[in-house]
Amino acid sequence: MTDHPQDQIALEFDDVSMRFPDGTQALADIALRIRAGEFVSIVGPSGCGKSTLTRIASGLLPHTGGTVRVDRNNVGFTFQDATLLPWRKIQGNVELLMELRGVPASTRAAIAREQIELVGLKGFENHYPKRLSGGMRMRASLARSLALDPSVFMFDEPFGALDEITRERLIDELVDLYMRKGFTGLFITHSIPEAVYLSTRVAVMSARPGRITETFEIDFPYPRRPELRFDPRFVETCNTISSALRATLETAGPAQ
Amino acid sequence: MTQTITAYPPTPPKPPMPVGKRLALTLLPPLLMGLALVLLYAGTRAQLPEHRQFLMPGASDLWVQAFSRPDVLAELGARAAVTLSIAVVGLAISIPLGMGIGILMFRLKVMERAAFPYLVALQSIPVLAIIPLIQSAFGFGFLPKVLIVALFTFFSIPTTLLLGLKSVDRGIIDLFRLQGAGWQVILWKAGLPSAAPALFAGLRISAGLAVIGAIVSELFFLAGRGGLGQMLINSKIDFKYEQMYAALIASSALSIGVYLFFAWLGNRLFSDWHESGGKSS
């Protein structure tokens, strides 16, 4: 992992709230500071505003209260599905963001090839997305974001649509990428074990209107290996977070 | 209660059908249908009183009077070229114009609100009914015919394109917006490619209509050396029904040809990546 100046903040939500024009209060007073190099996962019930939070952080959605602090020029974003352009081959897809940023053609071709190799898609440069499996498409999507070498990387349930085995493999690869590149991560997920396995910190969100109710430091050393999932301390941490999540649901009442 | 267990043996795969049989199965039904139609034609012709049989020329007459004669063939070719040129120029007007309006409606919500109802309303005016007006306004040359073709083919283009542009994957748009891309870039790199297959399916139909429009337009303009439509009318006046049938056959061949060309082009352009495309693995 690359070293960051102590306590430099990479992403901060300062009492951020969001009320949609139709009156839906999606987020209330979100307070979360993410230091450079941290990898923070957010778990929360469906509909609590996790996607809304990442869309606000990235600038896709203007928020209605509080302050967001982040360098939006260096943000990587991975959506729930791969969102590849079906009419472009993998090479062209991985080049897309660089192209939009005006990176010269020869440079971006070389960078794209590098990233494609990094995510294990070498040999598939000239395939169209429709001929790739779901897991491979997600890899291509990761490569596309990595190509810009973002300093803050946001993931909105990127592996939600994948099967268990592919999912675990991709998580291992993501841990690998995180260690290699040292970006700051904001990871949204439904899965507590996934959050614990990946993160330096896990934040629990309550049902709508979403707030951060608790955060948990996860101090298992990196690199994390699959055996970690069977470690009693790992299981215990998952249980603790699971209880915290359930507690937020109980206080919120049976509305959801 | 006792259970009865049945043993199910494996089903051996069917041996592949011999090529000859497969070919026969695909070719025979349309051939038989064709034969039935020819027989129906011949039967109807036989029912007609002698002095009205000219309405349905027999195959031998068609051959002797039309398709075996080099002068008739040359005329068919030359006239088909005229018709095709009217159709193509008409499309060359309606396609860019229709796309431009589609893009404008996509870009400016106001334009969509303003124009869309009229596009739908105009579509319901029978083009045939305004041909006399076009004649009065633009005379009898090439231009009015081209305009008629453009009118025949225009309406579906902006509406299909708009629909295609509106159904671009929202995630893809977000992806572009995150990089600060402007609407032109989004239109060019995301909107148009994504809408292209739907637009092309519409164009394929417009192209077939263009030939029909060209022929219809000629029915109203008999001056000068025209295309197949004019030949249809002229051969009626000259009482050459064999040549009229020949022109009819050439017209539908032309229309089918143009349709097939666009179908082929669309397949070439999109089959590699579009869901509906052939090669899937």
Ligand SMILES: Nc1ncnc2c1ncn2[C@@H]1O[C@H](COP(=O)(O)OP(=O)(O)OP(=O)(O)O)[C@@H](O)[C@H]1O
């Ligand atoms: N444009 C919008 N207008 C009004 N309400 C919205 C809008 N977008 C989202 N919402 C509401 O805001 C709440 C939070 O939505 P969001 O998509 O952020 O939830 P989520 O936590 O990501 O859910 P999931 O886990 O199912 O993905 C939901 O109740 C949703 O209905």
Ligand SMILES: [Mg+2]
């Ligand atoms: Mg979501």
